[in-house]
Amino acid sequence: MSNVGIVIVSHSPLVAEGTADMVRQMVGDEVPLAWCGGNGHGGLGTSVEAIMGAIDKAWSEAGVAILVDLGGAETNSEMAVEMIGEPRSHKIIVCNAPIVEGAVMAATESSGGASLKEVVATAHELSPS
Amino acid sequence: MAAADFSRLIAAAADTIAAHAEELTALDQAVGDGDHGLNMKRGFEAVRAEADAFAAKPLPEALKAVGTKLVMTVGGASGPLFGTLFMALGKDLPAAPDRDGLTAALGRAIDAVAARGKSQPGQKTMLDVLQPVYEALAQGKTAGQIADAADKAAEATVPMKALRGRASFLGERSIGHMDAGARSTALLVRAVAEAIEGN
Numbered sequence: 027m028s029n030v031g032i033v034i035v036s037h038s039p040l041v042a043e044g045t046a047d048m049v050r051q052m053v054g055d056e057v058p059l060a061w062c063g064g065n066g067h068g069g070l071g072t073s074v075e076a077i078m079g080a081i082d083k084a085w086s087e088a089g090v091a092i093l094v095d096l097g098g099a100e101t102n103s104e105m106a107v108e109m110i111g112e113p114r115s116h117k118i119i120v121c122n123a124p125i126v127e128g129a130v131m132a133a134t135e136s137s138g139g140a141s142l143k144e145v146v147a148t149a150h151e152l153s154p155s
Numbered sequence: 156m157a158a159a160d161f162s163r164l165i166a167a168a169a170d171t172i173a174a175h176a177e178e179l180t181a182l183d184q185a186v187g188d189g190d191h192g193l194n195m196k197r198g199f200e201a202v203r204a205e206a207d208a209f210a211a212k213p214l215p216e217a218l219k220a221v222g223t224k225l226v227m228t229v230g231g232a233s234g235p236l237f238g239t240l241f242m243a244l245g246k247d248l249p250a251a252p253d254r255d256g257l258t259a260a261l262g263r264a265i266d267a268v269a270a271r272g273k274s275q276p277g278q279k280t281m282l283d284v285l286q287p288v289y290e291a292l293a294q295g296k297t298a299g300q301i302a303d304a305a306d307k308a309a310e311a312t313v314p315m316k317a318l319r320g321r322a323s324f325l326g327e328r329s330i331g332h333m334d335a336g337a338r339s340t341a342l343l344v345r346a347v348a349e350a351i352e353g354n
Contacts, residue, residue, distance in 0.1 A: 065231065072231075
């Protein structure tokens with residue numbers, strides 16, 4: 027059975043890579059993991075194209091959970107999911123959770139073989155409702 | 156719409172964004188992260204570079220292609236928002252639209268932008284220009300009147316408090332500045348209106 031993939035999307039490539047480093051060290055390598063950050067032109071921001079690439083890289087038949095930082099990362103991630111389209115878009119969820127804690131918790135849940143729904147629910151528990 | 160006409164609309168849109176890029180960036184520096192002018196210019200220059208190929212397509216496909224190109228090249232949150240506007244227009248517009256067809260398609264495109272940005276009019280965004288433009292279009296106003304309505308609507312974002320996007324982090328301090336996305340939307344509306352009226 028395949029583990030749910032985790033994608034980390036930050037405005038800063040340093041934040042995204044650092045978050046991915048923490049996931050690797052704390053959770054291990056069995057979870058498909060990819061990150062992207064920056065606007066693709068050397069500045070801070072997020073790029074739909076890069077997010078689509080990261081989703082491909084972390085793709086799992088069990089689905090992919092995306093962790094984002096600020097608003098534009100969420101908007102761009104939702105756009106990327108829409109552009110990837112059916113049937114895969116059904117299995118990709120943008121989480122409402124803090125990026126670092128969310129990525130580590132989601133990956134921990136995924137490494138135990140949890141479903142996409144369970145992985146996302148664990149990340150969402152970190153957000154004040 | 157003839158291919159030459161669509162090419163002309165793209166050129167008019169790209170020209171106005173390029174001419175106002177510094178102004179848009181200055182507006183965005185006041186309440187956002189200061190990249191709106193540069194981002195929009197990059198996006199519309201990318202669209203201009205492929206204008207002939209886009210213009211050769213039927214109008215709905217041409218608009219979808221413009222939207223997709225903007226999503227991929229503008230970056231920031233503006234890419235998906237302006238991209239969604241054009242993609243949604245392309246989805247709902249008939250190949251040879253009359254005013255009713257355009258009005259209905261714009262109404263649905265505004266809904267798509269609002270859903271993408273999880274926003275609504277009154278929150279100091281591009282929606283605050285799109286909504287009055289839709290109303291002016293529905294009321295049978297001329298292209299010039301619609302462009303004026305867009306400018307007035309962009310001005311009206313000055314006293315608003317931002318509730319969406321990065322400007323919302325500033326809260327009360329966002330009051331007193333025009334929203335950059337509202338301004339660029341008004342610029343695009345005027346460019347298109349004048350290009351169509353010049354026919």
